[in-house]
Amino acid sequence: xxxxxxxxxxxxxxxxxxxxxxxxxxxxxxxxxxxxxxxxxxxxxxxxxxxxxxxxxxxxxxxxxxxxxxxxxxxxxxxxxxxxxxxxxxxxxxxxxxxxxxxxxxxxxxxxxxxxxxxxxxxxxxxxxxxxxxxxxxxxxxxxxxxxxxxxxxxxxxxxxxxxxxxxxxxxxxxxxxxxxxxxxxxxxxxxxxxxxxxxxxxxxxxxxxxxxxxxxxxxxxxxxxxxxxxxxxxxxxxxxxxxxxxxxxxxxxxxxxxxxxxxxxxxxxxxxxxxxxxxxxxxxxxxxxxxxxxxxxxxxxxxxxxxxxxxxxxxxxxxxxxxxxxxxxxxxxxxxxxxxxxxxxxxxxxxxxxxxxxxxxxxxxxxxxxxxxxxxxxxxxxxxxxxxxxxxxxxxxxxxxxxxxxxxxxxxxxxxxxxxxxxxxxxxxxxxxxxxxxxxxxxxxxxxxxxxxxxxxxxxxxxxxxxxxxxxxxxxxxxxxxxx
Amino acid sequence: xxxxxxxxxxxxxxxxxxxxxxxxxxxxxxxxxxxxxxxxxxxxxxxxxxxxxxxxxxxxxxxxxxxxxxxxxxxxxxxxxxxxxxxxxxxxxxx
Numbered sequence: 001x002x003x004x005x006x007x008x009x010x011x012x013x014x015x016x017x018x019x020x021x022x023x024x025x026x027x028x029x030x031x032x033x034x035x036x037x038x039x040x041x042x043x044x045x046x047x048x049x050x051x052x053x054x055x056x057x058x059x060x061x062x063x064x065x066x067x068x069x070x071x072x073x074x075x076x077x078x079x080x081x082x083x084x085x086x087x088x089x090x091x092x093x094x095x096x097x098x099x100x101x102x103x104x105x106x107x108x109x110x111x112x113x114x115x116x117x118x119x120x121x122x123x124x125x126x127x128x129x130x131x132x133x134x135x136x137x138x139x140x141x142x143x144x145x146x147x148x149x150x151x152x153x154x155x156x157x158x159x160x161x162x163x164x165x166x167x168x169x170x171x172x173x174x175x176x177x178x179x180x181x182x183x184x185x186x187x188x189x190x191x192x193x194x195x196x197x198x199x200x201x202x203x204x205x206x207x208x209x210x211x212x213x214x215x216x217x218x219x220x221x222x223x224x225x226x227x228x229x230x231x232x233x234x235x236x237x238x239x240x241x242x243x244x245x246x247x248x249x250x251x252x253x254x255x256x257x258x259x260x261x262x263x264x265x266x267x268x269x270x271x272x273x274x275x276x277x278x279x280x281x282x283x284x285x286x287x288x289x290x291x292x293x294x295x296x297x298x299x300x301x302x303x304x305x306x307x308x309x310x311x312x313x314x315x316x317x318x319x320x321x322x323x324x325x326x327x328x329x330x331x332x333x334x335x336x337x338x339x340x341x342x343x344x345x346x347x348x349x350x351x352x353x354x355x356x357x358x359x360x361x362x363x364x365x366x367x368x369x370x371x372x373x374x375x376x377x378x379x380x381x382x383x384x385x386x387x388x389x390x391x392x393x394x395x396x397x398x399x400x401x402x403x404x405x406x407x408x409x410x411x412x413x414x415x416x417x418x419x420x421x422x423x424x425x426x427x428x429x430x431x432x433x434x435x436x437x438x439x440x441x442x443x444x445x446x447x448x449x450x451x452x453x454x455x456x457x458x459x460x461x462x463x464x465x466x467x468x469x470x471x472x473x474x475x476x477x478x479x480x481x482x483x484x485x
Numbered sequence: 486x487x488x489x490x491x492x493x494x495x496x497x498x499x500x501x502x503x504x505x506x507x508x509x510x511x512x513x514x515x516x517x518x519x520x521x522x523x524x525x526x527x528x529x530x531x532x533x534x535x536x537x538x539x540x541x542x543x544x545x546x547x548x549x550x551x552x553x554x555x556x557x558x559x560x561x562x563x564x565x566x567x568x569x570x571x572x573x574x575x576x577x578x579x580x
Contacts, residue, residue: 095564096564098557098560098561098563098564191540191541192540192541205538205539205540231548234545234546234547234548235539235541235545237541238546297529300525300526300528300529302522303522303523303524303525303526304526306519306522306523307523307526314500318501321501322566323565323566323573323575324561324564324565324573325561325564325565328566328567332576333576334576334577334578335575335576335578336501337503337576338575338576339501340501340502340503341503343500343501343502343503344502344503344504347502352500352502352512353512353515353516353519355500355502356493356496356497356500356502356512356516357516357519357520358500359496359499359500360488360492360496360516360520361523363496363499369527370523370526372536373526373527373531374523374526375536375537375538376531376534376535376536376537377526377529377531377534378536378537379534379535379536379537380529380531380534382537382540414515414518414519415518415519415522418519418522429540430540431540431541432540456540
């Protein structure tokens with residue numbers, strides 16, 4: 001048995017077929033067995049087993065919930081009290097978080113057991129997990145390939161079943177792209193659905209926490225608990241969270257699926273294009289009605305994103321100055337030199353590059369030409385979606401133009417790396433929810449992701465459509481060779 | 486627009502990053518390529534468009550002006566590289 005759903009784990013825990021401690025031990029052993037993937041930055045078995053023991057006590061009582069005792073992994077961007085929270089960076093390589101992110105707090109309160117903190121691109125800046133100070137992560141489907149990024153550790157961990165489920169974050173595609181590369185279901189909810197409190201900020205108007213899971217049903221279960229208003233995050237929206245699970249089984253009959261012609265043009269790998277066409281046919285067989293739409297400005301979402309995200313990053317990352325926490329250089333003569341050396345030693349190349357782009361586009365003389373221009377384009381991109389959603393209920397297309405690439409293949413070429421996010425980052429610019437789900441494999445045996453984008457705050461429709469698709473297909477149940485239990 | 490090494494050094498200064506001469510050459514090349522990508526934006530006429538700074542085009546919610554946090558000074562200061570008497574230590578700023 002290699003695929004066990006959260007539901008089956010929950011049933012086993014509640015029927016005492018397995019204890020939370022035993023379950024945690026199984027996964028901790030796998031994490032050690034497959035440490036070559038480098039999916040985790042921190043594993044603290046004492047910490048994990050203490051949480052598991054507490055969960056077992058809750059399970060003895062009647063007030064345990066559906067997630068009590070289920071292990072999970074957190075992306076190392078979420079502050080977890082008492083554990084190293086490095087964000088994949090040397091500058092935070094000594095940072096033991098003094099508090100919990102709201103996401104961590106909520107899942108702790110639900111009785112979930114933290115297996116560890118997963119590897120990631122430094123400060124979530126990357127699409128391959130190669131910018132981590134802790135080294136690259138390997139894709140379980142082919143260990144010479146990248147797992148995608150920036151939530152690459154979470155994706156590799158769930159794909160190899162080192163954890164049944166994991167948290168991630170998505171600023172331009174960082175949940176959906178690794179989900180696609182690793183054959184997983186990954187959802188980025190609407191901006192404001194999940195609290196960003198304690199989630200280390202990269203680009204504040206784009207960042208959103210979400211889930212990497214084995215199925216839409218599992219993703220719905222975790223997202224249910226993660227979501228909702230948080231007074232500690234002024235951008236988290238005070239709106240009721242719908243019952244995602246209750247809507248999973250809804251019929252797709254009459255649902256209009258919009259196929260943006262910009263997502264099916266040139267530049268897409270032929271295996272990916274073919275697979276997405278087949279997935280559309282499956283959705284059609286379930287009653288969905290394809291309609292052609294246009295997202296005219298979406299080809300410019302990458303240029304727009306690579307102004308806005310670095311601009312916000314340069315501002316957010318100014319807090320890392322070697323004064324209050326994090327790395328401080330050993331040698332300096334004055335305050336400015338202390339800042340400069342601490343930051344230069346602490347940040348990796350890609351992070352420095354993005355800080356500098358951000359400083360450049362925000363600097364006097366360039367602000368209007370770059371930053372304001374990008375914000376105007378951002379409105380056009382968001383307006384395109386609003387127009388499109390008059391004609392359709394869910395937008396359907398590929399998550400990425402190609403499947404996982406070889407390690408080091410794009411590491412030296414930032415522009416080539418950025419183009420990975422061509423189909424994903426427009427949803428972040430508009431704040432819309434998106435999900436990637438496995439839809440097949442290319443000729444090299446690497447997973448292909450199908451992307452669904454929904455209306456603002458309509459995660460339900462995405463999870464519903466993904467779940468119905470997964471009842472009809474079994475792509476999400478495929479499992480990488482060599483990782484059997 | 487291509488950026489040269491002196492521009493890189495200028496923006497590295499704004500960013501409080503120490504950059505060697507060798508790195509300046511390297512970053513000048515990659516930043517120029519990125520700016521070339523970014524400049525595709527200029528093909529679109531946006532004169533009549535209002536900028537969109539944030540996906541939530543609405544005012545932020547405000548909380549009541551009440552003290553909700555307790556004092557965590559010792560916890561937070563324990564993370565600092567250098568402290569003394571409840572203060573963060575940095576090199577002397579005023580001679």
